[in-house]
Structures are given as structure tokens and as C-alpha cells.
Amino acid sequence: xxxxxxxxxxxxxxxxRERRTRPATTALLTVVSLAAAALTGLAGAAQAAPEERPAxxxxxxxxxxxxxxxxxxxxxxxxxxxxxxxDGHLAPLTxxxxxxxxxxxxxxxxxxxxxxxxxxxxxxxxxxxxxDPNAESDLAAYRSAYGLAACTTANxxxxxxxxxxxxxxxxxxxxxxxxxxxxxxxMVSATxxxxxxxxxxxxxxxxxxxxxxxxxxxxxxxxxxxxNSWGGAEDSTITSSDSHFNHPGVAxxxxxxxxGYGVSWPASSPDVTAVGxxxxxxxxxxxxxxxxxxxxxxxxxxxxxxKPAWQHDGGCANRTVADVSAVADPNTGVAVYDSYNSCxxxxxxxxxxxxxxxxxxxxxIQVGGTSASSPIIASVYALAGNTAQxxxxxxxxxxxxxxxxVTSGSNGSCGxxxxxxxxxxxxxxTGLGTPNGTGAF
Numbered sequence: 001x002x003x004x005x006x007x008x009x010x011x012x013x014x015x016x017r018e019r020r021t022r023p024a025t026t027a028l029l030t031v032v033s034l035a036a037a038a039l040t041g042l043a044g045a046a047q048a049a050p051e052e053r054p055a056x057x058x059x060x061x062x063x064x065x066x067x068x069x070x071x072x073x074x075x076x077x078x079x080x081x082x083x084x085x086x087d088g089h090l091a092p093l094t095x096x097x098x099x100x101x102x103x104x105x106x107x108x109x110x111x112x113x114x115x116x117x118x119x120x121x122x123x124x125x126x127x128x129x130x131x132d133p134n135a136e137s138d139l140a141a142y143r144s145a146y147g148l149a150a151c152t153t154a155n156x157x158x159x160x161x162x163x164x165x166x167x168x169x170x171x172x173x174x175x176x177x178x179x180x181x182x183x184x185x186x187m188v189s190a191t192x193x194x195x196x197x198x199x200x201x202x203x204x205x206x207x208x209x210x211x212x213x214x215x216x217x218x219x220x221x222x223x224x225x226x227x228n229s230w231g232g233a234e235d236s237t238i239t240s241s242d243s244h245f246n247h248p249g250v251a252x253x254x255x256x257x258x259x260g261y262g263v264s265w266p267a268s269s270p271d272v273t274a275v276g277x278x279x280x281x282x283x284x285x286x287x288x289x290x291x292x293x294x295x296x297x298x299x300x301x302x303x304x305x306x307k308p309a310w311q312h313d314g315g316c317a318n319r320t321v322a323d324v325s326a327v328a329d330p331n332t333g334v335a336v337y338d339s340y341n342s343c344x345x346x347x348x349x350x351x352x353x354x355x356x357x358x359x360x361x362x363x364x365i366q367v368g369g370t371s372a373s374s375p376i377i378a379s380v381y382a383l384a385g386n387t388a389q390x391x392x393x394x395x396x397x398x399x400x401x402x403x404x405x406v407t408s409g410s411n412g413s414c415g416x417x418x419x420x421x422x423x424x425x426x427x428x429x430t431g432l433g434t435p436n437g438t439g440a441f
Contacts, residue, residue, distance in 0.1 A: 058331045059083060061090055064176025065205070071237065072207040074230045076128070076180040077255040078371035081330040095364045098145035102335030102366035103327070105146050105190035108376065111280055111289045112326070112435040119195040119382040124188045125217035125226040126197065126375065129205040130174035132181035134340045135160055141363070142186045142337040148193045160199045163213040165220065171203045175341050182338035183367055184229055184375045191379035198223060211244040218247035224387045225251040227378035229371035231264040234304050238265045245271035249388045251381040255370035256322040257298025261412025261420040267321050268302040273393035274321045275374045276429050277328025278406055291434060292422065293409030294329040297370060299428030300419050310394035313426055315417055322431040323393040325406065326376040330368030339363040384438035395441060396432050402439030406430040
């Protein structure tokens with residue numbers, strides 16, 4: 001996989017390799033030596049007149065997962081809703097309350113007609129890189145805040161393992177991937193509250209480690225679906241790794257990307273359900289919700305992957321991305337609890353916030369990205385309980401009546417075609433649409 005497009009530029013403050021491999025304490029020490037000079041610069045900037053910005057302008061920050069520096073590396077696809085501070089810097093949109101930022105579990109289950117469904121006895125697996133040391137405690141905080149039953153190692157609901165399927169040793173901690181892990185775990189909890197959760201942490205964001213983790217996740221007893229909220233741009237090597245997503249009886253989902261029109265792998269693999277993204281809003285219609293294509297969702301025509309037999313769109317001879325979609329716009333995003341990135345108040349915390357290395361002391365953030373939509377769809381597969389009858393991403397194509405067709409919005413320039421422009425029926429950014437119950441899965 002090659003480096004993603006330049007318009008998904010990395011956040012400042014850390015090199016890609018530092019962001020990928022250094023534990024949290026080391027990352028903080030790295031920026032301490034720069035803090036005094038940087039704070040002086042920030043103070044000077046604060047004295048100057050800040051740049052004029054429209055009050056309602058939407059702003060986002062990428063998660064701190066490294067953008068790939070080599071062809072065999074991946075990045076995660078999470079984004080945070082953000083706001084401009086008084087000195088003109090960006091900081092994540094945070095809150096001390098789980099009801100003040102982002103959509104809640106009851107919102108998501110309402111939007112996708114999932115109320116009353118159950119996935120009891122089924123396991124959704126999450127594959128990510130690096131370790132989130134606070135994964136279980138943060139998951140407990142999220143579930144407690146919304147009245148969801150406890151999901152812990154002790155009660156058998158939650159398991160965290162390394163890429164070999166063992167409880168130890170775990171990889172080193174990483175801020176960006178920890179944020180991704182919190183998002184993934186929380187979206188499974190929101191969508192399928194009674195599902196069990198398996199978190200498989202790859203040693204690194206290298207493709208070889210992620211593929212080992214993928215096989216571990218899909219091969220674990222009880223797992224019915226696996227979510228992958230990461231990827232990179234295509235190259236000629238990707239088809240050699242597709243077999244790691246071919247696990248009959250297990251639904252594999254993959255995020256389509258957060259850089260707008262353009263194809264990411266593994267979403268382009270014919271062995272996965274490629275999940276695009278929408279902007280989700282409450283509405284005064286019969287559904288109570290409306291959706292448009294999210295402007296940053298990935299989509300397009302693969303340059304390398306063959307077209308699966310179950311796709312019949314005429315504008316792409318190869319595999320087309322995406323298949324289905326769910327909410328991904330961080331500005332209509334979901335509430336997530338992540339304490340590993342939190343910091344206290346004061347000037348140094350402000351400095352970390354400006355670099356995107358922390359998100360404030362409370363832990364609650366509003367996030368999105370197709371990193372949110374992939375675990376949502378993986379969890380809907382678990383709710384449906386039908387993965388023994390599904391083959392790759394084919395099932396929704398013969399059950400479109402159980403999807404909300406998304407007919408407006410665009411994610412880029414493709415000559416106005418369906419590859420980047422939503423319309424009736426199939427389109428690239430939103431695929432066949434979003435869940436309306438579990439019938440399409």
C-alpha cells in the first residue's frame with residue numbers, strides 16, 4: 001500500500017515512525033523538549049490578530065495514526081470534530097458529558113432501525129495496530145454512561161489479545177491507534193450491546209502484522225464478523241494479501257477511507273464488505289433521520305482488484321468501492337470515550353491539544369471517519385446472525401429493500417458520475433445505502 005493522497009496530510013508534531021511505534025510516555029517526552037519554544041511561539045501568535053474564519057465552518061482533526069511511509073504500512077481512518085481556539089489553532093471538540101458530544105447508542109439504533117434486535121452469543125472482532133492500555137476501562141466508562149451491561153474480561157464478554165491470539169505480551173501503546181481502538185469498541189457496543197468483543201492488536205501497522213492479526217481474529221471461535229478501520233492506497237502488491245480476508249462464515253468489513261474520492265485497500269478487496277460514509281442528521285420525516293454522502297468518504301474504481309460477480313455497475317470494469325455505508329462525518333459524529341489521550345489543563349496541555357496529541361481532561365470526544373462506519377456495519381452483520389449464508393460483500397446486493405438509499409452528496413470530482421456522486425440506487429460514496437434493520441446483512 002502506498003502513501004495516501006496528499007490532501008490527507010499528516011498532523012504536525014510527530015514523524016510517521018514516531019507516531020506509529022513510540023509508547024505514549026515516550027511521545028510526551030519527545031514534545032517536552034520542544035514545549036518551551038513552541039509555547040513562546042504560540043504566545044506570539046496569540047498576540048497577533050487571528051485569521052478570520054466563518055463561525056460555522058466545520059473543522060476536523062485526523063487521529064494520530066501515522067500515514068504510511070512505506071508501501072506495506074497502513075493508517076487508521078478516524079477523524080475528530082474540532083474547533084478553533086482563540087489563538088487560531090485546532091483542538092478536538094470535547095465535553096465532560098456523554099450526552100453533549102456526538103450521537104449515542106440509542107441514536108444509532110434508532111437511525112438504523114436496530115431497536116429490539118439482539119446479537120447475544122456472537123462475537124465481533126476488531127483488528128487494530130498497537131495497544132490501547134486503557135481499552136477495557138474506557139469501554140466500561142462508555143457502556144456505564146449509556147446504561148449498557150458491563151462487558152469485561154472477567155465476565156467473558158471482552159477479550160484483548162496480541163496478533164498471535166495471546167493475552168501477552170501486548171504491543172507498545174500508541175496515542176492515535178488507542179483513539180481508533182476506543183472508537184471501534186464503542187461502536188460495537190452502541191450497535192450490538194449484547195455482542196461479545198474481541199480486540200486483536202497487531203504488533204505494528206505493517207501489512208504483514210495486520211494480516212496475522214486478521215487471521216487470528218477470523219479464526220477465533222464465536223467470531224461472526226471482523227472490522228478493519230484502516231488501510232492505504234492501492235498498489236500492485238495488494239492482491240497477494242487478499243486471501244487473509246477470505247474466511248467463509250465470517251463477514252469482514254473495511255473502511256473506504258477519509259480522503260474523499262479515491263480507492264483504499266483493503267476496502268477494494270473483493271473478499272470484504274467495503275463501508276463508505278454518510279452525514280447523518282435528525283429529520284422530521286417518517287424515519288426521523290436523513291443522510292447524505294459524506295464529502296470525505298473514500299470511493300472509486302479499483303486499479304488492481306477484479307470485479308466480483310455480485311457487482312454489476314457499468315462504469316467500472318474492476319472492483320467498485322463502496323458496498324454499503326453508515327455515519328462517518330465527524331461533524332454529525334458519534335460520542336466516544338478515550339482517556340489515554342487526555343491531559344490536564346494549563347499551557348502544556350494547550351500545546352498538546354494544538355498538536356492533536358491530547359483531547360482535554362474529560363475523555364469524551366465527538367468523532368467520525370469511516371473508522372466509525374466499519375464497526376457499525378460489522379455489528380449489524382452480528383445482529384443479523386446470517387454470516388454462514390453470506391459470501392464476501394455480496395448479500396446486500398440481493399436485499400436492497402432493507403437499506404436506506406442515500407441519494408445526495410458528493411466526495412470529489414469524477415465528472416459527475418456515480419463513482420463520487422450519490423444518487424438513486426448504487427453509488428460509490430454510500431454504496432447501496434445504510435442499514436434499515438438487519439435484512440440486508
